[in-house]
Amino acid sequence: MPEATIEIRRADGRFETRTDWLRSRSSFSFGPHYDPDNVGFGPLVVHNHELVSAGTGFDTHPHADAEIVTWVLSGALVHQDSSGHSGIIHPGLAQRMSAGSGILHSERNDAYRGTDGWRVEPARVVEPADYVQMWILPDESGLIPSYDQRELDRDDLAAGWLPVASGSRTDAAIMINSADSTFWVTIMKPGDRRVLPAQQVRIHLYVARGTVAVQEIGELGEGDAVRLTGAEPLTVNALSESELLLWELGR
Template sequence: MPGLLTPTVEIRRSDERQATRLPWLDSRHSFSLGTAHPDPANTHHGLLLVHNEDLVQPGTGFETHPHQDMEIVTWVLQGSLVHQDSTGHAGVIYPGLAQRMSAGTGILHSEKNDTHRATGATTATPPVHFVQMWVLPDEAGVTPGYEQLEIGDELLRGSLVTVASGMDAHRDTTAIRIRNRFAALHAARLDTGRHVVLPDAPFLHLFVARGTVDLEGAGVLAEGDAARLTATGGRQVTALGPAEILVWQMHAAARI
């Protein structure tokens, strides 16, 4: 596949994203799937169909709703998020804890801000800030599933850490498993001046979750910015201050 692709780096600035704003929610959408304003030219990159950055106010959240045939990874940046689903799983997701939900044949779940439970207040507390990402599974109709894993200690190394993967190359890591053999999500928390090298893959999606970085050959990316790389891995990402990045490595593209 790489030989058939044209090498490109497409920069998407934070303020270019579609937004959903409600009294309890501020959501920024990197892709248009499921949004109020579908854009046929912006449905996905590689296997990544949804990449939403959400701020949910204390005492509120997403009520019970359904999903089907999707691998959903949630990464919390600030605060804590309560998850409950129809398979009986319940838990609190916080920074450094990776979570994966396989919707499979169908699942109902809710996600709510848990900050007020930890602080004893429902006002004057920050919203929970998280990124939720969806990729299609290798096959439809699997049994729904759930997995979470604490990787905060690994992030202290200041290098790319595999958060979730279905690729054979990562079978010996401690990453949570997703049911797509062509995709992996990595994260890095970088001190000023620290750098990482992006993996080599036909499709990469680099998202600056916090801070500011320099992407080799493309320039400065601020918080909320993203780069969609096609057939051009191996570039260096350097933190211009304390920063956190999320990188999807994908060796196939969705057919939607």
């Protein structure tokens, strides 16, 4: 086990990309933003919080050798890929795409929620899509591309840490090709308390929305993150309605 370290990364220190339809804030080097000392945290190499305007998005583009997990906070994304998979990714849906040997896909804010569920109709979309997309390096390269998604119960997210994606936990909603990685999510009301899940070598904690106080660290607001290496489990207290995303990462 490496020496215990705690590294706080504030929201205003993240790389930022702005266009007329996109605001993207990256935790690690991404695209035109490069810092040789910040290219990832263990197998977690992309952690982008993105806001995509209504009726716009990422048209078809390629990926390879990445486990891509997308967590939507509000709005929705329409996913389509060259393997024939499609879906509407919305809050409370666990979703991942294993790019493997190579895949083409698109993600667009083209769906709205009607009285009978989500529908694809770009002209009627008014809400931006607010989501976090994360890439994990797979244990093996060149795998056959695949896709999975599963509905989650919001009550389960509010009850404690929920394993959303994992390479080894059989109770996770979806599986990824990274044996030592698990993605957890929880939603907290003011006054709620959580203990970080049992630690492996590394923990990456991100405040997707809200404000919390973390033992030995202090207050964290929306967009703030903590990278923990070899630390003991810490207690988190919610100061406002909060949504926390956590990666438990092995070697």
